[in-house]
Amino acid sequence: MPLYKLSYFEERGLGEVSRQLFHLSGTPFWDNRIPFDHWPRIKEYTPFGQVPILCVDGEELPQSFAIARYLANQFGFAGKSAFESAWVDALADQHKDYLNEIKPFLMVANGFAEGDKEKMMNEMAKPSIRKYFTILEKQAKDNGSNGYFVGNSITWIDLVVSDHMGVIETLVPNAFDGFPLVEAVRQKITSEPKLKEWIEKRPET
Amino acid sequence: HSPLYNLLYSAWLSLVPSFSAMPSYKLTYFPVRARAEVARQLFYLAGVPFEDVRVPHADWPALKPKTPFGQMPLLEVDGKPLPQSYAINRYLAKEFGFAGKSPFEAAWVDAIADQFKDYNIELRPLFLVLMGFAQGDKDQLLKDVGIPARDKFFGILEKLAKDNGNNGHFVGSSLTWADLLIADHVKTVSIHLPSFLDGFPTVLDTVKKIESTPKLKEWIEKRPDTKF
Numbered sequence: 294m295p296l297y298k299l300s301y302f303e304e305r306g307l308g309e310v311s312r313q314l315f316h317l318s319g320t321p322f323w324d325n326r327i328p329f330d331h332w333p334r335i336k337e338y339t340p341f342g343q344v345p346i347l348c349v350d351g352e353e354l355p356q357s358f359a360i361a362r363y364l365a366n367q368f369g370f371a372g373k374s375a376f377e378s379a380w381v382d383a384l385a386d387q388h389k390d391y392l393n394e395i396k397p398f399l400m401v402a403n404g405f406a407e408g409d410k411e412k413m414m415n416e417m418a419k420p421s422i423r424k425y426f427t428i429l430e431k432q433a434k435d436n437g438s439n440g441y442f443v444g445n446s447i448t449w450i451d452l453v454v455s456d457h458m459g460v461i462e463t464l465v466p467n468a469f470d471g472f473p474l475v476e477a478v479r480q481k482i483t484s485e486p487k488l489k490e491w492i493e494k495r496p497e498t
Numbered sequence: 499h500s501p502l503y504n505l506l507y508s509a510w511l512s513l514v515p516s517f518s519a520m521p522s523y524k525l526t527y528f529p530v531r532a533r534a535e536v537a538r539q540l541f542y543l544a545g546v547p548f549e550d551v552r553v554p555h556a557d558w559p560a561l562k563p564k565t566p567f568g569q570m571p572l573l574e575v576d577g578k579p580l581p582q583s584y585a586i587n588r589y590l591a592k593e594f595g596f597a598g599k600s601p602f603e604a605a606w607v608d609a610i611a612d613q614f615k616d617y618n619i620e621l622r623p624l625f626l627v628l629m630g631f632a633q634g635d636k637d638q639l640l641k642d643v644g645i646p647a648r649d650k651f652f653g654i655l656e657k658l659a660k661d662n663g664n665n666g667h668f669v670g671s672s673l674t675w676a677d678l679l680i681a682d683h684v685k686t687v688s689i690h691l692p693s694f695l696d697g698f699p700t701v702l703d704t705v706k707k708i709e710s711t712p713k714l715k716e717w718i719e720k721r722p723d724t725k726f
Binding site: 340341342349352354355356358359360362363366367375376378379380382383386387389393428 | 566567593
């Protein structure tokens, strides 16, 4: 088995999906959490000046979704056929587009930028959430309302969306009203024993 | 080849039993290179016929609700839709052998592509003005947005190309969809900002080598000429 090290900040953010893939598959790894004040000193030594970074037997790999997809493929959470994997990728890219849309709101809501949080929530965040979650709801339905977005087993997009919902619900009240099938995916995913265990014991962030 | 040619060729293929296992492919996008060009190149490089559907802007609103995400490009494989350009690129690249020679190499191709996507997002305000889609101060945007984004991303690419031995690829030793993505972007930049990438000679050299791949050279010469 290769030696795995995942380096990221002391938060869930873009690193959490990969941590969950390790825990779900029962694969040991070094969960390297970098305090913010250490980052400026080590940034220039990283391939892209960013985290997360995955290290596999000493070989580095940057970019959160490249890492997640690589691990998902290694551990069996990337869909059961090439076309299914492609649909997981498509949803992940749609998720990324949506995150970019609401990024200004998230920056203000999390205190990293100045702005009218209430106004941005109503004019930016809520419409974007509605647009993206409508796609997710339809996807869950077209997939047979079986508690997964693609196929009939956990894929990494299930993990990405479930974790993100945990972020949004602290910032936007009733964000997921009208998206019961998406909520059902989150329920199914978070009740998966190995994941439930990890969620209970992980650092609170 | 014209869409009619592709259609007739696909029809002929479907009559030949040994070829009937090959899926029928249709790629739908606007009549530009942009987010569909890499997919078109992958088909051409692999010698795989496909319907290259180019939708005039005026026709898009009627088509939009019929697509899974309300967006293009859209790939259809035996009628089954797949949206999102990078998902399409990666799927075709894996099918045709342009996704790297190992899972780790494939992951590096993905990483470069995602970094390119981040760079494009940063560049967007400048790009919109350059293409005439928005009003703005081009010189100010170049200074505030274009140059920092360029230096960050192309600095990474220059190092990757050098560390890879200036072998004509950004990762590994065979053509990947990351190579195609970068080469097409450099082409677009050369049309609108001629000396923008002069500070990255290894990248430019790598792109020249990529573009000299015989089938790609052929496609570039015969494809419809577009500004982006």
